Amino acid sequence: xxxxxxxxxxxxxxxxxxxxxxxxxxxxxxxxxxxxxxxxxxxxxxxxxxxxxxxxxxxxxxxxxxxxxxxxxxxxxxxxxxxxxxxxxxxxxxxxxxxxxxxxxxxxxxxxxxxxxxxxxxxxxxxxxxxxxxxxxxxxxxxxxxxxxxxxxxxxxxxxxxxxxxxxxxxxxxxxxxxxxxxxxxxxxxxxxxxxxxxxxxxxxxxxxxxxxxxxxxxxxxxxxxxxxxxxxxxxxxxxxxxxxxxxxxxxxxxxxxxxxxxxxxxxxxxxxxxxxx
Amino acid sequence: xxxxxxxxxxxxxxxxxxxxxxxxxxxxxxxxxxxxxxxxxxxxxxxxxxxxxxxxxxxxxxxxxxxxxxxxxxxxxxxxxxxxxxxxxxxxxxxxxxxxxxxxxxxxxxxxxxxxxxxxxxxxxxxxxxxxxxxxxxxxxxxxxxxxxxxxxxxxxxxxxxxxxxxxxxxxxxxxxxxxxxxxxxxxxxxxxxxxxxxxxxxxxxxxxxxxxxxxxxxxxxxxxxxxxxxxxxxxxxxxxxxxxxxxxxxxxxxxxxxxxxxxxxxxxxxxxxxxxxxxxxxxxxxxxxxxxxxxxxxxxxxxxxxxxxxxxxxxxxxxxxxxxxxxxxxxxxxxxxxx
Numbered sequence: 067x068x069x070x071x072x073x074x075x076x077x078x079x080x081x082x083x084x085x086x087x088x089x090x091x092x093x094x095x096x097x098x099x100x101x102x103x104x105x106x107x108x109x110x111x112x113x114x115x116x117x118x119x120x121x122x123x124x125x126x127x128x129x130x131x132x133x134x135x136x137x138x139x140x141x142x143x144x145x146x147x148x149x150x151x152x153x154x155x156x157x158x159x160x161x162x163x164x165x166x167x168x169x170x171x172x173x174x175x176x177x178x179x180x181x182x183x184x185x186x187x188x189x190x191x192x193x194x195x196x197x198x199x200x201x202x203x204x205x206x207x208x209x210x211x212x213x214x215x216x217x218x219x220x221x222x223x224x225x226x227x228x229x230x231x232x233x234x235x236x237x238x239x240x241x242x243x244x245x246x247x248x249x250x251x252x253x254x255x256x257x258x259x260x261x262x263x264x265x266x267x268x269x270x271x272x273x274x275x276x277x278x279x280x281x282x283x284x285x286x287x288x289x290x291x292x293x294x295x296x297x298x299x300x301x302x303x304x305x306x307x308x309x310x311x312x313x314x315x316x317x318x319x320x321x322x323x324x325x326x327x328x329x330x331x332x333x334x335x336x337x338x339x340x341x342x343x344x
Numbered sequence: 345x346x347x348x349x350x351x352x353x354x355x356x357x358x359x360x361x362x363x364x365x366x367x368x369x370x371x372x373x374x375x376x377x378x379x380x381x382x383x384x385x386x387x388x389x390x391x392x393x394x395x396x397x398x399x400x401x402x403x404x405x406x407x408x409x410x411x412x413x414x415x416x417x418x419x420x421x422x423x424x425x426x427x428x429x430x431x432x433x434x435x436x437x438x439x440x441x442x443x444x445x446x447x448x449x450x451x452x453x454x455x456x457x458x459x460x461x462x463x464x465x466x467x468x469x470x471x472x473x474x475x476x477x478x479x480x481x482x483x484x485x486x487x488x489x490x491x492x493x494x495x496x497x498x499x500x501x502x503x504x505x506x507x508x509x510x511x512x513x514x515x516x517x518x519x520x521x522x523x524x525x526x527x528x529x530x531x532x533x534x535x536x537x538x539x540x541x542x543x544x545x546x547x548x549x550x551x552x553x554x555x556x557x558x559x560x561x562x563x564x565x566x567x568x569x570x571x572x573x574x575x576x577x578x579x580x581x582x583x584x585x586x587x588x589x590x591x592x593x594x595x596x597x598x599x600x601x602x603x604x605x606x607x608x609x610x611x612x613x614x615x616x617x618x619x620x621x622x623x624x625x626x627x628x629x630x631x632x633x634x635x636x637x638x639x640x641x642x643x644x645x646x647x648x649x650x651x652x653x654x655x656x657x658x659x660x661x662x663x664x665x666x667x668x669x670x671x672x673x674x675x676x677x678x679x680x681x682x683x684x
Contacts, residue, residue, distance in 0.1 A: 182561055283548075289682055299505055305406070
């Protein structure tokens with residue numbers, strides 16, 4: 067009982083400032099004074115070709131960033147964990163957290179200097195004679211992808227390192243001594259035992275990507291319209307709050323769905339691990 | 345201790361009741377200069393304290409809508425388009441212009457920009473063309489120059505979601521199809537679609553555009569006059585062009601909220617900010633270009649303002665109400681064209 071008492075402040079805060087507003091928003095998005103309860107607005111959204119394009123672009127971009135962050139982040143986290151010296155490891159951890167301490171707006175703007183026509187990459191490729199005229203890197207999907215990846219990769223690595231730190235040190239040793247190959251060690255030991263970290267990291271990165279506003283606005287511009295920039299347009303330019311609410315709900319529900327799916331996958335993985343190793 | 349508390353309360357009461365207050369909703373720019381040029385002299389002259397509520401157009405309009413039944417704000421500053429939206433939402437009341445002693449001193453275009461006397465224009469700005477004279481060797485003279493090959497890949501246009509975007513589209517429709525008031529803006533959309541691949545990006549703010557000029561991405565773009573001073577500060581070789589088809593003119597207006605509680609003070613405020621003294625002070629500090637025709641400024645100030653007979657004469661104004669009626673459709677069409 068006592069441990070639930072400790073939850074009360076946090077719970078009260080979440081109910082007042084998260085659950086109630088979200089519920090209110092949801093009701094507003096499916097209730098029309100004249101027609102009663104309808105899903106009409108959601109249908110209206112998906113009926114438009116542009117909205118569908120924007121929705122799937124946002125979803126695909128966020129999934130891709132999450133996947134690549136996982137592929138890059140996992141080896142990085144393993145490398146950090148394998149460092150023996152405590153001081154060196156904590157230095158590495160600080161370096162990992164460091165980008166999170168700089169303002170995301172500043173980080174996004176610095177990409178302008180890198181990706182511009184007279185930016186770092188174009189200048190380098192031009193001086194190496196790989197290109198003979200500058201290519202457009204800014205205001206493309208690639209630019210948004212790189213910006214988001216740099217923004218959220220640290221979250222993935224941090225989640226994975228804490229998962230790997232919790233992994234009992236003798237389990238991989240035992241597997242090795244029983245003759246497991248490196249591949250087996252990874253798929254049978256590391257992956258299932260760090261699945262919680264993978265799910266947490268992926269959720270953080272995915273949610274961050276799909277809700278990010280500055281990065282698609284600055285690096286993508288009008289050409290790479292995403293859900294968040296479309297929401298801003300509806301809420302702030304045309305004052306179409308109903309549609310803005312619908313978009314916000316679609317973003318929220320998509321995030322919940324992805325989180326649910328990745329959690330389901332990881333439990334299946336863990337169960338299979340228990341079965342084969344039990 | 346009790347005595348001290350009573351004394352403090354009395355002091356508070358004096359502060360609270362002493363000066364009448366006027367609640368003004370406006371942008372959060374140049375606040376110290378607004379205090380110097382408006383708040384302080386207004387308090388000295390009328391004994392009325394100005395309380396400002398700050399935010400961009402859409403946030404402040406949203407607040408007015410939510411306070412519709414019991415407004416807190418007396419006077420509101422808006423870009424002409426948002427003033428029009430406020431009128432459509434029934435948030436403003438017509439101004440009795442006969443109560444304004446300085447009204448006959450302002451330009452005709454500023455007298456009733458929204459229609460129905462729902463707002464008085466207190467500042468004006470132009471949208472002209474700015475280009476890099478070192479990169480583009482020939483003189484730029486026309487809005488049509490955006491379609492010439494030598495600037496392809498180095499130009500930017502305002503996004504349709506900016507205040508200037510839809511008006512520029514109407515102007516382009518006028519230029520290419522001789523009709524600014526086509527609800528479909530067919531010619532303008534067709535011409536901009538042709539141009540799409542040559543455009544670096546469609547800018548949303550003037551600071552974004554200044555950045556694009558600084559980075560060498562953009563050589564030529566439509567630029568608002570109020571940001572021209574910042575463009576000059578970049579040190580780049582730039583020229584301001586008054587295109588042969590005219591520059592676009594925009595006003596910011598000041599309006600009285602329907603149900604305003606301090607009506608008398610509101611009229612005093614509006615009359616005050618279009619007065620010679622305030623308009624001159626604001627112009628000299630480069631806060632706002634004057635609409636009061638009596639204001640004269642030296643050349644080094646004039647070149648950073650929307651000012652001077654020729655400059656003002658070249659301004660083209662369109663009916664903002666036409667944008668309000670068609671804006672949703674245009675934004676959808678724009679999204680389809682640009683973001684697919």
